[in-house]
Structures are given as structure tokens and as C-alpha cells.
Amino acid sequence: QVRLMESGGGSVQAGGSLTLSCSVSGYTYSTYCMGWFHQAPGKEREGVAFINSEGSTNYADFVKGRFTISHDNAKNTLLLQMNSLKPEDTDMYYCAVRIVSGYCSTYIRPELFTYWGQGTQVTVSS
Numbered sequence: 001q002v003r004l005m006e007s008g009g010g011s012v013q014a015g016g017s018l019t020l021s022c023s024v025s026g027y028t029y030s031t032y033c034m035g036w037f038h039q040a041p042g043k044e045r046e047g048v049a050f051i052n053s054e055g056s057t058n059y060a061d062f063v064k065g066r067f068t069i070s071h072d073n074a075k076n077t078l079l080l081q082m083n084s085l086k087p088e089d090t091d092m093y094y095c096a097v098r099i100v101s102g103y104c105s106t107y108i109r110p111e112l113f114t115y116w117g118q119g120t121q122v123t124v125s126s
Contacts, residue, residue, distance in 0.1 A: 002026040002115045004095050009120030016085050016124070022078040022095030022117055033104035034071060034078050038091040039119075045094065047106030049080060058105045062088075085124045092119045 008020040020036065035050030035058075049069040050058045057069055068081040078095050096113035 002097070004097065004115055004117035006093065006095050006117040006120040009093060009122045011123040011125065012085055014085060014087055014124055014126050018082045018085065018122060020080040020082065020093055020095075020120060020122070022080075024076045024078065024097065027076065027097065027115070029099050031099065031101035033098045033101055033108070033113075035096060035104070035106075035113075036069065036078075036080050037094045037096060037110055038089075038122075039094065040091050045110045047108065047110075048093070050104045050106060050108075051078070052101045052104035054101060056104060060106045082122070085122075087124045087126045089122060090124050091122060093122055094119045 003025045005023045012018055031053045033052045036048040037045040038048050039045040048060050048063055049067055051069045051071050066084045070079045095117045097115040098113045
């Protein structure tokens with residue numbers, strides 16, 4: 001059984017940093033597209049940053065230069081380093097995995113991801 005568990009969310013002042021972690025267990029496939037979505041109340045989930053099993057990364061325009069996604073293969077943990085946080089970054093953040101690799105982008109619809117974490121809240125105050 002595949003399980004994703006996020007951690008690292010919290011409250012921070014604008015300009016601060018947070019690192020989100022997503023521990024992945026039970027995933028036995030060699031290929032993947034993993035990433036982070038964010039979601040505000042009443043809105044759809046939107047892609048933030050993604051990485052595939054070839055190491056290619058893709059970022060939403062609003063986080064380019066501020067967020068960095070990485071995957072620790074030894075620990076099977078997905079990381080999102082969030083720097084220069086802004087109040088508008090306040091949201092629930094979810095990690096997700098789909099089995100296919102190759103094209104792995106913020107344009108992939110959330111419903112095409114198979115596995116999801118429970119989410120972690122990020123709150124940025126001004």
C-alpha cells in the first residue's frame with residue numbers, strides 16, 4: 001500500500017523559509033512523477049513544483065526562483081524548500097505521485113495523480 005505523509009508546514013513571517021517533506025512508503029515502481037500542489041479554500045488544487053524519476057523539474061511561474069523541489073532517493077522523501085515566502089503562499093500543500101515519468105509538469109491535472117498525502121498547512125503573515 002502506497003502512503004504519502006507530509007510534514008514541515010507551519011507559520012512564518014513574510015520573507016521567511018520553510019521546508020516541506022513528503023515521506024513515500026510502499027511505492028515500488030522505478031518511474032515516477034512527484035510533486036506538490038497547493039489549494040486554497042473553495043479553489044481547485046494547482047501544481048506548484050514537480051520532479052520525475054529522470055531528475056527533471058518543473059515549477060509554476062509564481063514560485064520560480066523561490067522554491068526548490070528535490071527527491072532523496074535513499075530515504076524516498078520528496079522535499080520542497082520554500083524561500084522568500086509571501087502572504088499569498090498561504091495554503092494547504094499536498095504531495096502527490098503518478099506512476100508514469102516523462103512529462104511531469106504543473107500543467108498535469110490533479111486527477112491524473114494516483115497517490116496523495118493528507119496535506120500540510122503553510123501560513124505566511126505579513
